[in-house]
Amino acid sequence: MSKELMKGNEAIGEAAIRAGCKLFFGYPITPSTEIVEYLSKHLPKAGGTLLQGEDEVASINMCYGAASTGARVMTASSSPGFSLKQEGMSYLAATELPVVVVNVTRTGPGLGGLGPTQADYFQCTKGGGHGGYRQIVLAPSKGQELYDFTMEAFDLADKYRTPVVILSDGFLGQMMEPVELKKRPKAELPAKDWAVGGCKGRAKRKVANYALTNEIGEANNLHLEAKYAEMKDSLQRWEAFQAEDAEYLIVGYGTCGRIAKSAVLKARKQGLKVGLIRPITLWPFPEEAFANLDGVKGILTVELNFGQMVEDVKLAVECRAPVYLHNRLGGMLPSENEILRKLGQVFDLAVEV
Amino acid sequence: MQRVFGRPKGLTELPFHYCPGCTHGVIHRLIGEVLEELDIIGDTIGVAPVGCAGFSLDFFACDFVGAAHGRAQAVATGIKRALPDKLVFTYQGDGDIAAIGTAHAIHVAARGEKITSIMVNNAVFGMTGGQMAPTTIGGQITTTSPYGRDCSLVGAPIDMPKTVATLNGAVYVAACSVDTPKNIMETKKCLKKAFQVQQAGLGYALVSILSTCPTNWGLSPADSLKWLRENMMPVYEMGELKVAEEVKAL
Numbered sequence: 030m031s032k033e034l035m036k037g038n039e040a041i042g043e044a045a046i047r048a049g050c051k052l053f054f055g056y057p058i059t060p061s062t063e064i065v066e067y068l069s070k071h072l073p074k075a076g077g078t079l080l081q082g083e084d085e086v087a088s089i090n091m092c093y094g095a096a097s098t099g100a101r102v103m104t105a106s107s108s109p110g111f112s113l114k115q116e117g118m119s120y121l122a123a124t125e126l127p128v129v130v131v132n133v134t135r136t137g138p139g140l141g142g143l144g145p146t147q148a149d150y151f152q153c154t155k156g157g158g159h160g161g162y163r164q165i166v167l168a169p170s171k172g173q174e175l176y177d178f179t180m181e182a183f184d185l186a187d188k189y190r191t192p193v194v195i196l197s198d199g200f201l202g203q204m205m206e207p208v209e210l211k212k213r214p215k216a217e218l219p220a221k222d223w224a225v226g227g228c229k230g231r232a233k234r235k236v237a238n239y240a241l242t243n244e245i246g247e248a249n250n251l252h253l254e255a256k257y258a259e260m261k262d263s264l265q266r267w268e269a270f271q272a273e274d275a276e277y278l279i280v281g282y283g284t285c286g287r288i289a290k291s292a293v294l295k296a297r298k299q300g301l302k303v304g305l306i307r308p309i310t311l312w313p314f315p316e317e318a319f320a321n322l323d324g325v326k327g328i329l330t331v332e333l334n335f336g337q338m339v340e341d342v343k344l345a346v347e348c349r350a351p352v353y354l355h356n357r358l359g360g361m362l363p364s365e366n367e368i369l370r371k372l373g374q375v376f377d378l379a380v381e382v
Numbered sequence: 383m384q385r386v387f388g389r390p391k392g393l394t395e396l397p398f399h400y401c402p403g404c405t406h407g408v409i410h411r412l413i414g415e416v417l418e419e420l421d422i423i424g425d426t427i428g429v430a431p432v433g434c435a436g437f438s439l440d441f442f443a444c445d446f447v448g449a450a451h452g453r454a455q456a457v458a459t460g461i462k463r464a465l466p467d468k469l470v471f472t473y474q475g476d477g478d479i480a481a482i483g484t485a486h487a488i489h490v491a492a493r494g495e496k497i498t499s500i501m502v503n504n505a506v507f508g509m510t511g512g513q514m515a516p517t518t519i520g521g522q523i524t525t526t527s528p529y530g531r532d533c534s535l536v537g538a539p540i541d542m543p544k545t546v547a548t549l550n551g552a553v554y555v556a557a558c559s560v561d562t563p564k565n566i567m568e569t570k571k572c573l574k575k576a577f578q579v580q581q582a583g584l585g586y587a588l589v590s591i592l593s594t595c596p597t598n599w600g601l602s603p604a605d606s607l608k609w610l611r612e613n614m615m616p617v618y619e620m621g622e623l624k625v626a627e628e629v630k631a632l
Binding site: 051054088090092093102116229236 | 394423425430456461463464465
């Protein structure tokens with residue numbers, strides 16, 4: 030197993046190849062571009078196919094076509110491009126096709142800038158497209174996780190027949206870090222006995238979701254809801270850091286999770302009982318991380334948006350502890366001192382920064 | 383008793399539910415016959431659009447994928463790139479291919495994507511109730527052009543096959559009609575060639591077929607055919623618009 034210094038975006042590309050991704054369809058957009066560039070260079074050599082679509086809409090629909098044959102397929106984009114993919118995402122969810130979609134976010138709304146942001150949380154976790162659906166959302170916070178989560182995303186997509194989103198940002202995508210190039214773990218996955226590919230020797234198959242009668246429409250929705258409920262039961266994932274005896278919890282994912290960890294270490298040095306909950310699955314949101322709040326006096330959520338995940342935190346906390354938000358916007362990052370200052374301010378603590 | 387006529391094997395047993403006089407049924411049958419005659423039913427994957435033709439995924443005997451509105455050709459691209467040895471075709475209306483899906487229609491042709499597209503042009507959006515399409519002809523009354531299409535305001539109709547024929551990757555483009563038995567026979571020849579082009583891996587093939595929509599045109603089936611001949615045929619260039627050298631050799 031080798032370790033290499035790679036950009037976060039390159040780690041995603043390499044993990045996809047090693048996870049058996051055979052097709053990639055994408056359209057370049059900063060700060061995700063190195064993914065399509067890396068795969069343009071390396072995927073054909075690995076026996077796969079990369080096609081640069083005419084736009085993001087085409088690219089996600091090419092993924093839809095390839096996924097319907099049972100192939101492992103991925104696309105990647107950044108926020109405005111990810112918006113364009115939402116139509117396709119809704120269809121992928123409806124037809125239960127396994128696809129991995131990477132969103133290396135840029136700021137918004139609109140065209141925005143290239144700095145790190147978490148403003149696509151709602152779009153990714155609440156169903157950015159029409160019709161009401163869910164998709165697995167994984168939030169890496171370092172190069173190694175970009176690699177590991179991308180690799181695992183293909184298995185999760187196949188296991189649950191669902192789109193899986195890797196939610197990264199410009200900071201993680203562009204930063205170079207050492208990445209251990211692990212082999213694909215063995216996973217027991219269901220047979221793709223639904224895939225099209227020519228009906229020779231078997232009955233005709235179709236991948237479609239036309240439901241013009243209300244009865245069929247309801248049945249389809251209930252089927253998906255049952256699947257989502259199962260995913261909620263079995264998939265919640267988070268990192269708890271010095272949280273066992275914590276009186277105050279900081280909640281942050283991705284880039285914020287990293288910074289918050291430094292804030293926790295600094296607070297602990299001052300004898301403050303501060304811990305971190307870092308959600309790894311943003312959907313399903315790790316509500317279980319907040320099941321036991323004995324001794325927790327307050328929670329501070331740190332986000333790079335107007336406050337989106339804080340709603341899920343509040344739902345999970347169910348008013349058992351006060352929940353506050355510290356946020357930065359438009360590509361700005363909070364410093365660890367800034368987080369500690371806010372912690373001191375909202376919970377009336379003596380914090381040295 | 384000798385059976386002289388039956389349902390082609392390329393079609394399922396499901397009865398068509400298209401409106402009386404609509405020529406989707408004729409075109410379905412022709413494709414079904416071509417699939418059978420070329421013996422490719424088991425190796426073909428069709429892509430259905432949104433609109434009336436969206437139901438085609440139940441009528442053809444081969445595997446089928448239902449696409450979002452306008453996206454059939456992007457979906458077909460994904461299927462073909464995943465399974466280059468299979469035959470992939472899209473069956474789309476004019477709204478699908480000449481309005482919302484124009485970008486994809488241009489780019490599959492530009493790429494020379496080895497798929498076959500069938501465009502059914504009835505000059506309106508059918509399923510939504512007869513609204514103006516990019517293919518609606520000048521002066522034609524639709525629910526969204528109630529005073530007749532005014533080309534000075536909304537532009538002239540797009541001749542999609544003619545446009546696609548200008549692109550290098552399109553090696554076979556034909557504009558057909560199913561208004562008469564003779565034209566039906568011609569259309570079948572063109573459809574067959576469009577699949578053979580794909581079998582030979584030569585590039586992109588498009589067959590556009592003028593079709594009727596008696597329900598939305600407010601005409602009888604017979605009058606619809608007359609209207610098609612008198613109003614659509616003069617606007618749209620007919621015949622084999624592009625036959626690349628390598629296709630001629632087929």
